[in-house]
Amino acid sequence: MLISDKDVRAYRTVGESLLERIRNGEFRMLGKLPTERELAEMYNVGRAVVRDALVMLxxxxxxxxxxxxxxxxTRRAYELDASEADEAVKERPFDTLPPSGPAExxxxxxxxxSHLSRLAALSATEDDLIELERLCEDCRIAPHAGSRAYTEMRFHLSIARATQNPELISLAHHLWQRRDNSPLWHNFYAPATELKSDRWTAAREKLVAALRRHDGDAAFVAMWQYVDEIKTFLTEANAIPPEEVEVVRS
Structure with a gap:
């Protein structure tokens, strides 16, 4: 199967194909998918497309x-009927909006x-908190920019899942999907991710600690400050287009 990396919806095609293969029992014996690298080779796409497809699933x-x-x-993937499988990969209307810049x-x-974090602090289960603590550590030790970016996305989506609200989870997914489909984001942000900032690690740990205490207000503030750290870092690294700096500072 040949899919162009230039097609911003290539991840959806890969995701739909993987779901169909899962439902057909192709991976049932192992119970897991091939590696990200193997999937990229299998579909002849970049690993970023595969990551997006995996996040969608x-x-x-x-x-x-x-x-x-x-x-x-998961067991849920095997139990989906045809209509549920179609719904799982259905395109939402705001997928067609033009891409945003990094500041937006x-x-x-x-x-x-920040609002998600407040709700997650009140709703998170013990399993949610263990997963967030694990992902926080994975972000810290990730060996290179690509794995850090992917693990960071999974960290944020896990916060959304901890709200236990499917609509908020879906919105969080689309926010991150639109970021990764934005050429502006990749042009200005991606080079800066080669520089690892310990400030982000401390901010993440503070956020997870607030979630662990089930302190909604502290979690809200911790997430707000965490994104402030990212804004400051990217501005100092000249990773934000000059015309968008004021938006970042707002």
Whole structure:
């Protein structure tokens, strides 16, 4: 199957294909998917497209990524009927909106995810908290920019899942999907991710601690400050277009 990386919806084609293969029982014996690298070779796409496809399936509860172990298929994926499978990969109307710049994404992320964090602190289960603590550590030790970016996205989506609200989970997924489909974001942000900032690690740990205490207000503030750290870092690294700096500072 040949899919162009230039097609911003290539991840959806890959995701739909993987879901169909899962439902047909192709991976049932192992219980997990091939590695990200193997999938990229299989579909002749870049690994970023594969990551997006995996996130699309993970946010729907169809797969679960485990650091160092693999991408496991959940029972729910096998139990979907045809109509539920179609719904799981259905395109939403706002997928067709034009891509945003890095400043617009950070502004939206700060507002939306701070509120998500407040709700997650009140709703998170013990399993949610263990997963967030694990992902926080994975972000700290990730060996290179690509794995850090992917693990960071999974960290944020896990906060959304901890709200136990499917609509908020879906919105969080689309926010991050739109970021990764934005050429502006990749042009200005991606080079800066080569520089690892310990400030982000401390901010993440503070956020997870607030979630662990089930302190909604502290979680809201911690997420707000976390995104502030990212804004400051990217501005200092000249990773934000000059015309968008004021938006970042707002």
């Amino acid at each position: 993970e946010v729907k509860g169809l797969i679960q990524s485990r650091q160092g172990s693999g991408i496991y298929i 994404f950070l502004q939206a992320q700060q507002w939306f995810e």
